[in-house]
Amino acid sequence: MTWVIFCTIITYIATIYPIIYSLRYVHKTKGIMRLWGYAPNQFLFMVIVFPIVTFLTFLSLRYILIKLISIIPSNYSLIRIYDEWILSLIFGIIISGIITIAVYTTSSFSLDKLEPLYATRAMNAITSINEDINLVEKDKRESYRDKIINDAKQKRRNITLPNSLNSADIALWVENLEDDVFLQIIREPKSPIRLRLVNNTLYNLTVIQTFITILVCVYILFSAFLCIHAAKELNYDGKNLPELTVAIESVFYSLVFISLYPIFYRQYRTELEAITGSGTTVLQDIITGILITSLLIWIKSLDPSNRELNAVTIVKYIPVAVIGSTMFSGIIDQDTMKQLIGSDSRLGIQVILIVIFLIFSIIPIYHILSRN
Numbered sequence: 001m002t003w004v005i006f007c008t009i010i011t012y013i014a015t016i017y018p019i020i021y022s023l024r025y026v027h028k029t030k031g032i033m034r035l036w037g038y039a040p041n042q043f044l045f046m047v048i049v050f051p052i053v054t055f056l057t058f059l060s061l062r063y064i065l066i067k068l069i070s071i072i073p074s075n076y077s078l079i080r081i082y083d084e085w086i087l088s089l090i091f092g093i094i095i096s097g098i099i100t101i102a103v104y105t106t107s108s109f110s111l112d113k114l115e116p117l118y119a120t121r122a123m124n125a126i127t128s129i130n131e132d133i134n135l136v137e138k139d140k141r142e143s144y145r146d147k148i149i150n151d152a153k154q155k156r157r158n159i160t161l162p163n164s165l166n167s168a169d170i171a172l173w174v175e176n177l178e179d180d181v182f183l184q185i186i187r188e189p190k191s192p193i194r195l196r197l198v199n200n201t202l203y204n205l206t207v208i209q210t211f212i213t214i215l216v217c218v219y220i221l222f223s224a225f226l227c228i229h230a231a232k233e234l235n236y237d238g239k240n241l242p243e244l245t246v247a248i249e250s251v252f253y254s255l256v257f258i259s260l261y262p263i264f265y266r267q268y269r270t271e272l273e274a275i276t277g278s279g280t281t282v283l284q285d286i287i288t289g290i291l292i293t294s295l296l297i298w299i300k301s302l303d304p305s306n307r308e309l310n311a312v313t314i315v316k317y318i319p320v321a322v323i324g325s326t327m328f329s330g331i332i333d334q335d336t337m338k339q340l341i342g343s344d345s346r347l348g349i350q351v352i353l354i355v356i357f358l359i360f361s362i363i364p365i366y367h368i369l370s371r372n
Helices: 002-025 028-038 044-070 079-083 085-106 116-134 138-157 167-175 179-186 200-233 242-258 260-276 284-300 311-316 318-328 334-340 347-371
Strands: none
Touching (some): 002 028, 002 044, 028 116, 028 260, 044 079, 044 200, 044 260, 044 347, 079 085, 179 260, 200 242, 242 260
8 A cells, every 4th residue: 555655646746746836937826826727627637636536546556456466367368467567557658658749749738838928918818808709799699709710710821920939029929919819829739839938847847747647547447447357257246356346446436536637628628719719629528538438337337236227226327427417418507617617716616626526535535445
């Protein structure tokens, strides 16, 4: 258990260090407080949710690679994975590196990666455009919003990026841009880097942060795969293998809590794309949402008793139903999400959400550890 806690602490420090660095050297406290709601996937999720996910992930690996291996037979089909588990973890590191490169070459940057001057300009632009939209009659707002987006994209196509890389020249060029065009440019994957709108140190730190986040997700999938395979080959009935039961529960709740990321990321995308239009970033929230929901159902159904249709089973699937509906159906409207975790959120609301989350995360962790 000591190495689980140690790895969790090291991973957490590495993932929140970009925020610490930004607080100290880049956006400072005032800037971070304003940026917080524009990127809940970068702030609220990383600071509060991710350490719980990380702990449960390493906990599941402990049960699988240390506890479960002691009871599997020598002729088990995946025995090599258990015998060479270090190589398996290294392979996960390689896969995570490839995915990180793909993400950073195809996705746009969140506002917190920009230099303070440009991050502030972006937030002011979003506020200004939203205020203009709200002045229009309610039944005409969407058409007016579409007109703003289409006009901005057309103006962007008619603009050539400056050849000069001088900071003063770029700052002057950006200052002369219209708000809607500026937002189009910063939502492009490569233009902010070319124009040096991004803080280089913060950019490098967030690459590491993204890599570690993806690595934890890869290890969740690795643990889920081993649990699913073991349940099938060892004829798991929900009671005969307590070591596997604990591993399955750890993986299940890792998936439950990591499923908050697509929700937070969706809020980040929705908030900006309401001004810039869609199609400027890969749909990570949709892809991960489908994968997580499918795995949650699969993991939960490993116990044969969870395949029977009764009141107890229905209750067990409530977390899956709530998470799935929130990720895909937009069950909570955009204005409410903005007030909960978005740019309109307030400190009191966030504190309440954090307390609720911690309560609901401590309960399953205590249940899992008590089984051990």
